[in-house]
Amino acid sequence: MGLTPFKVGKIRQLYSVGDDHLLMVASDKISAFDVVMEQAIPEKGRVLTAMTSFWCEELSHVAVGSLVSCDPSVIEHSVPGFKEASDLHGRTMLVRSAEMLSLECIVRGYLAGQAFEEYQQHGTIHTMAAPPGLGLGEQLPAPMFTPSTKAEEGHDLNIGLEEAAEIVGKKRLEEAQELCLNLYKAGAKRCADAGLILADTKFELGVIDGQLVLCDEVITPDSSRIWPADEVVIGQSPPAFDKQPFRDWLSAQPWEKSPPPPTLPDDVIATTSARYQAAYERVTNRALEDWYGRSS
Template sequence: MSTAVAKIELPLKLFKSGKVREIYELDSERLLLVASDRISAFDYVMPQPIPLKGVILTKISRFWFERLKDVPNHIISFSCDEIPQLAKFKNLLKDRVMVVRKSKVIPFEFIIRGYLFGSLYETYEKNCHTPIEPSSPEAEWIKDLPKGLKKGEELKKPAFTPTTKADKGHDLPCTVSDIEKSVGLKTAKFVIENSLKIYSEAREIAFKRGLVLADTKLEWGISDSKTIIIDELLTPDSSRYWDVKQYKSGVLEQFDKQIVRDWLLKSGWDRKSSPPELPADIIEQTQARYIELLERLTGEKI
């Protein structure tokens, strides 16, 4: 296993330190996004990284950004070789960077789901027992869903289940009208339609590779008065992938941090204090899932 990269410190102006990425400002128009191997679960960054995770996420994002070019995105390049201050960090940064257009982030998470799972399933299930307040955002999420759907079932039409993008704390469910009020009718229509388009196109491509793309989260920003996709694209950190054969036999195991989440739930951690150290086999199994997804999706060996 190669050495994991948990901490990244570059001689550039730090713009933001995310849970997974360090973001530097190259100039007034460009940012450098560097993906570390950090892994977060339940909104906490785990004490140990997963070796190569940042490389895998960047390669998967690149695969999708290059295939889904019809929709405008923030990518300028996947290399920082031309930045003189970074010459001595070349090995560390290889396949971990995205040079992107600095954007004003639209403060919502654009979540599209093709299957009844995760928080959509929880909402649907809850509504079966105690009807959800009709004016709540979750009521809008489930309003078109017929009765009697099972967990993991494919939806007739993908569902749009947006949330706010909170700086601190949890993201909260919201409605289309919240987005319209924030960015205006025209931009809201554009981002919602294109989020659905990206999901549908990616889902078909993934399916041909034996993968079910159950759902995804997109982020959008505005740069130079153009609305563009920002952040990562269709990575296992932002999307749920299942194996088609397993799916058909009723097993819904994700190609992502599910192994870490399951272990944390069993560990007795209270989800308030610092998270516990992950055992070596949990780190290895998680890495293996990320590698398998990269290889199956892109055909690329790491």
């Protein structure tokens, strides 16, 4: 197809399409602690793409998205030959180019992950005050906007609102905070209707023609913690429709969290793949087999 690479990430590859569009291709690779595993997770790329497409439509009343289409026949018009590239179908998005904010825009509605670790040690969440006595998996009094840096290499760093304002400007940060909180609330409501809890999620925002737009993946198992509402017990690690169980398995291994990673056993690969597919089908009430690129 003669595509020009724009950026190669841990999970996604970006290719330039003309002057103002990109192809975003999600692989089946999985990473943790900034290390990409050697084995792939079957159907993961299709799940990430299908969920993002669903959420861009579902949240269109809250934010304009950069997504143009995931339909191979539509992409073909911009990328001649794409219809024949069947291995890319279902895991490729045609998107508008945007000037990305240099922040990870995280919204937390429940206490988990790094936020819980910080809360245990300091009683704060992203350096911000939090009420005492909260347990793992407990709902916060109100959703919190907790940005982090966007590192090209290594770990993103959690930062406070003042430092975030220094990076993107006070006005733009206020816009991003309001937009992300509204996106989270709408997403959490949809999840609740499906018997799920959207514990936290990371949004990627960019600017097109001066307007903040929703970019990249949206409320996927890679960018979010999604829990079955009826199985959450405060103080216990919640069962999850995300990659936390995979991370838990890794954490139990004698591994220094640097390359090379340990070899994933078949049962971890199969369980993780099933969790990703279940996340899509529970949230959307749609079958993954009906999405583009259905496996034969």
